[in-house]
Amino acid sequence: MFAATRVAVRPAVAPLSNATQARNMATLKEIQQRLKSVQNIEKITKSMKMIASTKVAKAQKAMENARAFGSSSSALFENAETKVGEDAKTLFVTASSDRGLCGGIHSSVSKATRRAMEHRSASELVILGDKPKAQLQRIFAKNIRLSFNQIGKDIPTFAEASAIVDAIKRANIEYDNAQVVYNRFNSVISYEAVSIPVYSEEAIKASPKFASYEMEDDVLEDLQEFNFANSIFWALVEGHAAEMSAKRTAMENATKNAGEMIQKLTLTYNRGRQAQITNDLIDIITGASAL
Template sequence: MLFAVSRIVRPSAAPVSKAIQVRNMATLKEIQQRLKSIQNIEKITKSMKMIASTKVAKAQRGMKAARVFGTASSTTFTSAETKAKDDDKILFVAASSDRGLCGGIHSSISKATRRAVAENASAEVVILGDKPKAQLGRIIRNQIALTFNQIGKDMPSFEEASSIVDIIKTEGIEFDTANIIYNKFISAVSYEASIIPAYSEATFKASPNFAVYEIEDDVLANLQEFSFANGVYWAMVEGHAAEMCAKRAAMENATQNAGEIIGKLTMTYNRGRQAVITNELSKYFIFWVYVFILIFTFFLFFS
């Protein structure tokens, strides 16, 4: 077998100039252009803050409704004392979105997922959203089983969560315990990465108090799918509420920073403009002083 080896010819380095570069002060026109651009940025961030503020109330209402159903599913597993075993096959579902400009929302999910995967090296990962996919793809690429995008454009729905669970099942991804990693909404300014567990039929059947429920096998399969979809929906909705609050806070901070820069640039521009006016007035004053001296000398000479 022959291999073609190509040598990369690198261009010779350009001679380094020994001239000392002097950084000149910005002209009034450059300051004015920068001032206009930052004023436009301030308008954009202020508009985005208003849009996020209108979505926060809707997201919080949806979060409260999702918590009711999610808590009901979690109570079922808690009452049955369902727990993961040491040798269980674990699946991690990192629930985030595609959108940016929302602080450390996506980094929170990525860091929590990396910590969880470090403790379970054989676990597979399903990622919801392009942002955590870009962050996790550089580190745990070999453990990513499935990724989803087009998430976070609008309020998440139970239909989307059900479709995600159906695709996971169709792709043949098996697990004993599924840990859904999401951002738990604490307040309008705080959130933390948490886990919602979901279990397979076999794991739920092996629960100590499973016999109390008297569930038939065909109903158990539907219950398992519903619990998994319910957990994914809960994670997506609560993460969406935390994201909207974080986006509102980020845009508010960006607007304040733009306002501070505008104030500093306005002061710099006014000082520069005043210096130019003073300089021009000084030139005219000196000119007329010279003219007055010449006229006065002329009259003295001919008088």
């Protein structure tokens, strides 16, 4: 009688074990697919880190050359004591790029521009790069006069900066001074959003000590345009160096995180696989004992 009861109960238990086994198989397959996906991501981020590392050295060298010309232009107006009044009409130029995967590079200059324009709602804005444009146009859509993209795919050039200044001049944008907002390169792991002042011809003429240079009006116009282009070039090149360093750091962190996730997924998969094998052995032993 007891043996008959055992035989009647066994078929009711068997489907539950098969369902559990099927569920474990599905879970292991999902973990294996995710593991392969993370491994592919790790390969991509590692390659992007290597590419960014090769570009950092070139970007830093170009940045040092641009700094030499930029600091010389700034020293001229510092010696001439060029200034503008508090009610001066200011043009803001936000300099960044079009590409992502580089940390907070773009949001850094966007936030600095927003802070600078908080009390100057009537100021006009020129944006260099698609990323800061997407962030700033939500608040300052009416202030944007010009925007540029596809700048500095490799290392920005002075020709690109000159073309930007020509476009600003053709648009007849009036200003007493301009503030070029960009990311200053501090180190391979540090950058800071700052601005470069650029003055109009009238502001330069009104400088207390500028008369000692004995400069004619047509030469002054060329000087102003050159200084504007030089400042934008300086901002773009230095921002490019900061971007490449930030991208290398971001890809290094992403590769590290992917490696940690691979370790966790591998451990989970191995444990699940071991549990499945153990259950299979238990089913085999139980079935053999029932015979």
